[in-house]
Amino acid sequence: MNGYERTLAFLNNRAVDRPPFHPIIMRWAARQAGTPYRDFCLEPEAKCDAMIRCAVDFDLDWVTVMSDPWAEASAFGVEVAYPENDLPVDTGGHLPDAASAARLSPYNPLENMRCRNRLAELEVYRKRIGDRYFTVGWVEGPVAEYVDLRGASEASMDLLMEPENAARAMDVITESALVFIRLQVERGAHCIGIGDAFCSQIGPDLYRQFAFGRQKQLVDGIHAAGALAKLHICGNTSAILPEMIATGADIIDVDHLVPSMSGFAGLLAPHQVFSGKADPVSVIQDGSPEDIRQTVMRDFRDAGGRCIVSAGCEITPDTTPGNMHAFRKAVDAPETQ
C-alpha cells in the first residue's frame, strides 16, 4: 500500500497494513534537506524536494505545501520579509483598524506570487509523485487569517468590540479561500487543510460566532471541489471539538493539550478520523523511543482506532532523525493495527 492508498483506505474504514503516518513537517523538513528556509518558503521545487525526500527517508504517507502562514496575508497586502535562514516575518501593510478590515476586498490567487507558488507546488507533486503520497493543499481559516491581517491582540479585541466589521472581513477571507481551494484541487491536491490555530484561544462562544459556520463553508467547498478536508486547530480544543467534528471535515487534528480523544471518538461520523496528538516537544523531540511508542499507542486506543498518527502540531526542527524513525516505527506497534 502506498501513502495515498493507505490514507484513503483508513478514512473509508477499509483494511490497512498500518494506520497512516502524517507528521506536520516544515522547518524540520527544510533542515533535514539542508534547504535555507527562505528557499523552502519561496521556491516550489525546493520545498517539494525537501518534503518528498523526508517522505521517502522517514516513510511518511503524505506531503504538504505548508511552510508559514503568510501566503494569503501577502495576497491581502501584508508585507512579508524572508530572512535567509529564518522564519518569514510580517513587516507592514496590516489592516490598521476594524473599519478598514470591513472594507477588505477579495484577492485573486493567480495574481499573488505566494499563492501561485502553492499551486506550483501541487503541480510539482502531481508530476513527481502522482498518487503515491496523500497530497495536501492548505488555506488559512477565517480567524487565523483575520489575526494575520490585524495582529493577534487587535484581532482578539475586534471580536468583542467590532464584531460586525470582523465578521465582514472574515466573509471576504472565506470567499477568497473558496476560490483558492478550487484552484488547489484542480492542481491535484487530494485534501485541503484549513489552519485556524487561533480558534483555541478565543473560547467556545466566539468560536461558534465567528469560526464554525465559515469553517463549515470551507469544508463544503472542499468537498464540492472533489477533495477531502482537514481541520487543524492546535492548542486545547476540548471545548470546541464537537463543533470541529460537526464541520464535516474528514480529518480533525487534535493537539496534545486536549487531555484525551476518548470522550470525542463517539462523535465521529464513519468517514471522519482524528489526527494527532503526541506532544511535539516533550514526547517527539525530547522523549525516548519507548515514550513515543507508549504515547502513540495510548492516543490510538483513546481514539477508538480512528486516528491518523501525527504529533499535535509541527515537528520541531531539533527533533532527531532517530526520534522521527522511532515515531514512524511506533505506528507498527501491534496495538495500532
Place this chain on the structure above:
Amino acid sequence: MDTILNKLTRCIEFGKTDKAAAWPPDMKDQDGADELALRALEEGHPPDQILDALIAGMEVVGRKFSENKIFVPQMLMSAKAMKAAMTHLKPAFESGAAKRKGTFVIGTVQGDLHDIGKNIVAMYIEGSGYEVVDLGVDVKPEQFLVEIDKHPGCVVGLSALLTTTMINMKRTVDVIRETHPKQVICVGGAPVSEKFCREISADFYSPDPQGAVAFLNRLAS
C-alpha cells in the same frame, strides 16, 4: 455597597475601558475604567487604594482565565481597561505620592514574535502594582542589559513560544549574567518548563502570570 472603587473593580473584571466602549454589551453607556479612575482620584481616594481596586479586578480575571471561563479576547479587554485606569494613576506614582512595589522588565526573546502571553503577563504584573517596562518582541539580550542598568533592582521576565527560540532565552540569561551575576530572571511561555528554567539557571518559572506575581510579591516583601 456599590462604591466607585467596586465599580472600578468590575470594569477591570469585565473589560470595560471607557464609556464609549461597546464591550461588554450589558455595561453599555456606563462609565468605564477611564472615567472611574479619574473620578476616584478627584474624589480624593488615595492612588494606592485605587490600585488595590484594580488588583482585585485582575485577580478575578486571572482566576477566570485559568479556569477557562474567559479567554484571550476577554483577558486583553481587561488589560486595556487596566491601562486606561493606570494612565490616570501614573502621575501619582511618578511623583512619589504612591509607591510601586518594584520594576519588571519583560520581553519576548530574540527571533520570537509571539506576544499575547507576554502582554498578558505584563499587564497582570502592572496591575499588581509594579512598574513594567515592556521591550516588545524579538528582543536582543543587549536590549535587556540597557534596561537593567536603567532600573537597578528590577526583575527580568523572558517569554518564548518556540522551541527554536528557547535557545535564545538561554543566551539572554547568559549574556545578562556575565555582567549582572545576581540579576533575578524569571521565564515563561508555552514550551518552557521548570526543568528548562533550572537548566539555563534562570531563577523562576511560572506557567501563568499569577505565579509570577506571587514570586515578585515574595521578593518585594
